[in-house]
Amino acid sequence: MPVRQLRNDPDEFVAEALRGLQGAHPELVHCQPDPAYVLRAQPARRAKVALVSGGGSGHEPLHTGFVGAGMLDAAVPGAVFASPTAFQIAAAIRASDRGHGVLLIVKNYTGDVLNFSIAAELVADEGIEVGTVLVDDDLATEPAAEGGPGRRGTAAVVAVEKICGAAAERGATLAELVALGRRVVDSARTMALALAACTQPGQDRPSFDLPADEVEFGVGIHGEHGVGRRPFALARELVPQLAEPVVRALGLASGASVLAIVNGLGATHALELSVVHQELSDYLNGLGVEVARSLVGPYVTALDMRGCSVTLLRADAELIELWDAPVRTPALTW
Amino acid sequence: MDSVTAVAAREWISRFAEVIDQRAAELTELDRQAGDGDYGTNLRSALRRTRTNLAAGTEESAQAAFTAIANAFLHTGGTSGPLFGVWFREFAKAAHTELTATVLADAAQSAVDIVRRLGKAEVGHKTMVDAMVPAATALRASAEAGADAPAALAAAAAAAHAGADGTADQLALRGRASYVGEHARGVVDPGARTVALFFDAARPDVLVGA
Structure with a gap:
């Protein structure tokens, strides 16, 4: 028996969800059916660099929920956990280009990187920068050696889209946005754990089984195995295990300031995420690290995975100011 | 006939689609042993779309025929489909002029260059590149020796099959097969075989008959 989900035909899952997104937010987004992509309902008021992102579906509200003023100009959804096609991405780039160039925000997965690169080649021939x-x-997924696919892209993509989106609204050039985006990525790291795996549409069981007394540590956002299992424990014991490697990787010391993203992986209750955030703040405060801004909620999900990720972004006045700038999208508004 | 005409290009691509239909099960079996087994299905869906594009096209030119197949592959998911898309697209770009052996050699060279760059694959990695590179080399050598387009394409097909055969002994470093390591030893890369079948489909009777 396939796991029960509120859907119709699995092949129409993404298309029907896109129609639902537009129906719920007609003032914010416009969904193109074929090739599928999501545009702002109203283009930006001033001509600016366009921001386009995308990737497999199943991570909602990423990326389609982040289309709107102050964030993305277009998002390109693939099938569940599968890259959008180069053809789709190129169509979204053409539709959002206002003559000032297009910034592509791409999570590091082989299919996404390849299809976005090909789309970039296609539109470059047409004169789009x-x-x-x-x-x-x-x-x-920190590589042990050279030559592998490298670290995956996960929840830090929300910060990249928000911060670059704000800078683009203010008239930043394409080159400035590329540099800013890379600075955000270099300043951010993420670690995740799962209490239960997710189930793909039409499948009858989750992608892996976990004993009741263990958690899967270092999971990604596609239901794949993590890097190891650890004993299930109270939040106050598990959260420092997520935060500690991130603090170490970023070299955060007393006096540092961070933006913290506590992200639900799809089926984690808001009460749990609030507790995770509280434990994270306590842990960081104990190290003398200030939590300057926080985002807590399910933003980069892995279907119905139970678990969370912790992202820390080393913050400075410029990044905080861009983070605070107004945004109006289906999933993020302030 | 020294070059590939519009009708011949269309025949060539239609013949390629037929051959893949006939051999989809065999290609899928190779992928099942060395990857995840969806290769034949993805390839057939790209070729179905190619047929639709060819039928919908109003323009009768070699460029239109190659654009039809390039766009069909760029419309598919995964990694090998879009790489075939950019590969065919270089032939489409070259086809604004007469497709002589020299033009085909240039196109095959720029096509394999873009696949190597975007796919980050080189000869010996057990991928489509292992057939694309020898095919481009054979086209160049034939063109320089003064061969006509059909003879150059026949030489490319032979070189591509030899390249594909060679992938059986390789350990995959890129693509799907790299995830299964030693399990793929002894299995020909289905992408490399597909490249060879493409050049095969340009056999003289298809070109001349057109």
């Missing part, structure tokens, strides 16, 4: 920011924040 394109720059790319590759997001690779996941510490669990």
